[in-house]
Amino acid sequence: MxxxxxxxxxxxxxxxxxxxxxxxxxxxxxxxxxxxxxxxxxxxxxxxxxxxxxxxxxxxxxxxxxxxxxxxxxxxxxxxxxxxxxxxxxxxxxxxxxxxxxxxxxxxxxxxxxxxxxxxxxxxxxxxxxxxxxxxxxxxxxxxxxxxxxxxxxxxxxxxxxxxxxxxxxxxxxxxxxxxxxxxxxxxxxxxxxxxxxxxxxxxxxxxxxxxxxxxxxxxxxxxxxxxxxxxxxxxxxxxxxxxxxxxxxxxxxxxxxxxxxxxxxxxxxxxxxxxxxxxxxxxxxxxxxxxxxxxxxxxxxxxxxxxxxxxxxxxxxxxxxxxxxxxxxxxxxxxxxVEELRALRRNEMKKEVRIEAEKATLSDAACVRAEILLEDIRLDGNSLTISLREHAFLKFNVTEGTLQVERPDFKDGQPETRSCLLEKLEKLHLFLDTSSAEIFVNGGEEVFTLRYFPSPENEAISFEADGGASFHLRKWELGT
Missing domain, CATH: 2.115.10.20 (Glycosyl hydrolase domain; family 43)
Known part of the structure; x- marks a missing residue:
């Protein structure tokens, strides 16, 4: 044996x-x-x-x-x-x-x-x-x-x-x-x-x-x-x-x-x-x-x-x-x-108030490849908020439809595929981004989206767009052991 x-x-x-x-x-x-x-x-x-x-x-x-x-x-x-x-x-x-x-x-x-x-x-x-x-x-x-x-x-x-x-x-x-x-x-x-x-x-x-x-x-x-x-x-x-x-x-x-x-x-x-x-x-x-x-x-x-x-x-x-x-x-x-122990991964905290009007807001440094991002006090003036994860996966909230959707390319043929849930109000998002994964906690863990995604390694930007304007308090940390 x-x-x-x-x-x-x-x-x-x-x-x-x-x-x-x-x-x-x-x-x-x-x-x-x-x-x-x-x-x-x-x-x-x-x-x-x-x-x-x-x-x-x-x-x-x-x-x-x-x-x-x-x-x-x-x-x-x-x-x-x-x-x-x-x-x-x-x-x-x-x-x-x-x-x-x-x-x-x-x-x-x-x-x-x-x-x-x-x-x-x-x-x-x-x-x-x-x-x-x-x-x-x-x-x-x-x-x-x-x-x-x-x-x-x-x-x-x-x-x-x-x-x-x-x-x-x-x-x-x-x-x-x-x-x-x-x-x-x-x-x-x-x-x-x-x-x-x-x-x-x-x-x-x-x-x-x-x-x-x-x-x-x-x-x-x-x-x-x-x-x-x-x-x-x-x-x-x-x-x-x-x-x-x-x-x-x-x-x-x-x-x-x-x-x-x-x-x-x-x-x-x-x-x-x-x-x-x-x-x-x-x-x-x-x-x-x-x-x-x-x-x-x-x-x-x-x-x-x-x-x-x-x-x-x-x-x-x-x-x-x-x-x-x-x-x-x-x-x-x-x-x-x-779990709270994951805070030990945090490095180089950034805090800012984000206001989106005519143009999108972008986080474009390399820290977005391995990062924890926290959006709180989310307020939408219009109908939608879209978050682009390195221009490869997209998180989309639609006020009128009451839906939250994640989109990524199909691994086999590259065509867009989506997963969605009903959501009355978007108040808080907590994202953990690793080199090729995203775990997205919605409204304090009421819903969660987990996905692998494979953007171009050269693309390191996270961006936000809102139809009609939006504001939120943003905190971001680089993550590393």
Whole structure:
């Protein structure tokens, strides 16, 4: 077991080293996000605070920029800002995971760190098998695999994965994403006293339950947690059809606010709401940290037909994680705000009052490539405000229509594509711009747009235009670790 893991880890590290020169030449390499050394990154896994550090694992294909057999890469930080790459935590070294160590979670128990994940297998007949597995570490770096702790219940297809584990009172619970035999998405609950022997409680939410109609053919990456007197179920449903401004990406990520009744096998909840309105956001997961906060990371990417056309592919890497976000419930809605630790990235503050009349206002120094920009007290005299991000992506608010829209060129053919949400009033914008990413927090985190974009490296300007005039208070910082 250990020998094969070590062999696979060494092989992955060699692949990363061989690609490092090309990766380092990429002008779109990010500056303050978690990103793979090379290859493909996708879902965040195992978010946990353990022995004085934040630990974030992620799905990693070290060899190619497509979705092959996944490893668990491992990052740690004392402050959510300065990240250290640790040895690879999990490799697909065992028969029950030979086609990938898929997504999962982490918990701390009796001073040890436990990882729960899905072992993915394609058998000789080409059929999928799935196993929910456990690994344990004393030091948070080296993990001993304990093997499968849950096999597939007969009520579900082999699309049964992504265990999230937590403790309530004296019992452990696990929620999994699932597909029923009728090809309907669901969230399934288990319980345990010892983390090794798990009881199948049943399906607690899904298509056809709690007032939902047909709601996707598979639910991925569930997360269930208490927050501000409510209980939140995060889920990433696949197979939703677009409805107006909703569900515009190939796959979606969102949440239900409700109440879990473990004994009645139910999670009574309200309507589904999307977490992020942008192009590149999927598989969000959370942790509860030592400060009592609920912190979220997500995959800043998407599996769709545009994925192979991202320009970083030619430099042998693709995708990143979002910045960490603190969650709260306010007015029946999940609010996301950048964690306060990110202020440590700030350099060279600029403050100014901006008044736009006949001409547009422009910020044209290099600090706009990696910058935090805060617009407050936004007042529009006319019908619209447009913010140009390096003349490549555009944020547009329309007063009459009550919409906020983000536009960028399609990676495949360069044609404009948009994502939008309804917004009654625009009062505050908080932008985090990295070399090739933007995370836009609207009205204190009421809405968020996350996107990758790839402007000309020579274009460093941010500009503002208003139809009829506008004013706002602007603060800007350069960002760097």
């Amino acid at each position: 250990v020998l094969k893991h070590n062999h696979l880890a060494e092989r992955a590290n060699r692949a990363a080293e061989e690609n490092q020169a090309a990766v380092n030449e990429d002008p779109y390499r990010l500056s303050f996000h978690i990103q793979p050394p090379s290859g493909l990154l996708n879902d965040p896994n195992g978010l946990v605070y353990f022995k004085g550090q934040y630990h974030v694992f992620y799905q990693w294909n070290p060899y190619e920029t497509n979705h092959g057999a996944k490893y668990w890469a491992h990052m740690a930080s004392p402050d959510l800002v300065n990240w250290e790459e640790l040895p690879i935590a999990l490799t697909p070294s065992e028969p029950y995971e030979k086609n990938g160590c898929y997504s999962g979670s982490a918990i701390v128990n009796d001073g040890r760190l436990y990882l729960f994940y899905t072992g993915n297998v394609k058998n000789e007949a080409g059929e999928r098998e799935t196993y929910q597995c456990m690994a344990v570490s004393e030091d948070g770096i080296h993990f001993e695999k304990k093997g499968p702790v849950i096999n597939l219940p007969e009520e579900y297809t082999a699309h049964f994965r992504d265990p999230k584990v937590w403790k309530k009172e004296d019992k452990w619970y696990m929620v999994l994403g699932a597909q029923t035999l009728e090809k309907k998405g669901a969230a399934v609950l288990f319980s345990s006293r010892d983390l090794e022997n798990w009881k199948h409680i049943g399906k607690i939410a899904g298509s056809g339950m709690n007032g939902l109609g047909d709601f996707g053919y598979m639910w991925e990456c569930p997360d269930l947690f208490p927050l501000d007197g409510k209980e939140i179920l995060l889920i990433s449903p696949q197979g939703l059809k677009p409805e107006g401004f909703q569900y515009q990406n190939l796959f979606q990520s969102g949440y239900f606010i409700g109440q879990l009744d473990e004994k009645k096998e139910s999670f009574a909840h309200g309507a589904f709401a999307e977490l992020d309105r942008g192009f590149d956001f999927y598989a969000p997961q959370t942790m509860h940290d030592h400060k009592g906060r609920r912190i979220l990371f997500a995959w800043m990417g998407m599996t769709d037909e545009q994925e192979p056309y991202q320009p970083t592919v030619s430099y042998h890497w693709i995708h990143a994680l979002t910045l960490p976000r603190e969650l709260h419930v306010k007015g029946g809605k999940l609010i996301q705000t950048p």
